[in-house]
Amino acid sequence: MENLLDLSSRIIDSGNTDNPVPVNRVRNEISELADGLAIVESFSHCVTWDSGDGLVCFDASGSFSGEAVVGQIRTWRNSPITHLVYTHGHADHVGGSPAFAADAANRGNRAPHVVGHENVRNRLDRYRLTNNWNVLVNARQFGGIRPGTGVDIGYTKERFIPDDVLPPDTTFEADHLLTIGNETIELHHDRGETDDHLWGWMPRRKWLFTGDFVIWNFPNAGNPQKVQRYPLEWAAALRKMIAVGPELLLPAHGLPIEGRARIANVLDDIATALEDLVREVLGMMNSGATLDAIVHGVRVPETTLAKPYLRPFYDEPEFVIRNIWRQFGGWWDGAASRLKPAPDPALGAEVAALAGGAMRLAQRAVELANAGDLRLACHLADLAGWAAPDDPEVHEIRAEVYLRRRKAETSLMSKGIFSDAARRSQAVVERATGDTPSG
Secondary structure (H helix, E strand, O other): OOOOHHHHHHHHOOOOOOOOOOOOOOOEEEEEEEOOEEEOOOOOOOEEEOOOOEEEEEEOOOOHHHHHHHHHHHHHHHOOOEEHHHOOHHHHOOOOHHHHHHHHHHHOOOOOOEEEHHHHHHHHHHHHHHHHHHHHHHHHHHHOOOOOOOOOOOOOOOOOOOOOOOOOEEEOOOEEEEEEEEEEEEEEEEEOOOOOOEEEEEEEEEEEEOOOOOOOOOOOOOOOOOOOHHHHHHHHHHHHHHOOOOOOOEEEOOOOOHHHHHHHHHHHHHHHHHHHHHHHHHHHHHHOOOHHHHHOOOOHHHHHHHHOOOOOOOOHHHHHHHHHHHHHOOOOOOOHOOOOOOOOOHHHHHHHHHHHHHHHHHHHHHHHHHHOHHHHHHHHHHHHHHOOOOOHHHHHHHHHHHHHHHHHHHOOHHHHHHHHHHHHHHHHHHHHHHOOOOO
């Protein structure tokens, strides 16, 4: 089997972003990394340590992969799974926990003791309160990925979180020591992607369990459809991790990393990228700049984004900038007309009347797209669609513009939202004509 640590070392040391082997793999296969330590690569990984008195697992993966993850663990060890640590409460990290409970029941064992930050329970309650909203958001975010495609996105069409997901038995506010045999696992809470995130540290073995603080993509600190992220606290957490001197880093997404200097360099690069963004955004905010000026004025260097663990293939810096603004400045973007705006259909109708009709706006959107200005093209395509919500010709053009926009993007989040926009216009065409639109 491929040596994951050798692979990650080659990629990091070479800086090769054209490596033919993907770094975020959903294989549902187990790999032993050290004596008594293994990882199952899934949409969210499960890292498993054999304590000698049972297995300790970090994260349960998602609802569609939990059973496969447990099955892979069982090809490696048959000991009871005594502990399940949630690095945070996202669906792809806790949704597979019923499979862990079922495994224990089938073997006549007690269900795993679940440990997590105190906010995990609040998160699970919020997910149940907003179940349909979260199902819709993730369907749009992942751009058409559905169960049955071989990619687990952590939820079903009906339930974002399984009803029988295992809640934490033990919770803590800041720090917690988990003592198993003669080993101690330090659990530390820091806000980053979520407000319920923890990272684990085994000081004797120098193993670091990072959860989603490291994902082998630009940090997911800006997701446009999810609740607040915390980029400055995220960077501070990475600095704490560097200080303890890890020699093996075990993420929940992407490849494990070995070597104290290599790990420190990776964590420092991620922290620095976030710190620089926060500093530049706050500097412009303090000077009175609007969100529009900041979004179009602050840039992460291309050399940073070219690093194999900082590529903007999931989230992207532009979205992180907006999250920094939201955290420190609220939701209003500084444009007075958008404080209490007119309805979108009214705005579209007025601009269409001035332009000579919705079709003229749509045609101009195509002209702009052909000229390479896809941002402005999408504005006009939206105005046209709002002005003529049932016009199949207008919406066929709008769908075309958004499909072109999708192809030009790198991040999965952008691709998913632009694909959804195209699908909505395609649905208008289908309702009006009964045909599947071109494009």
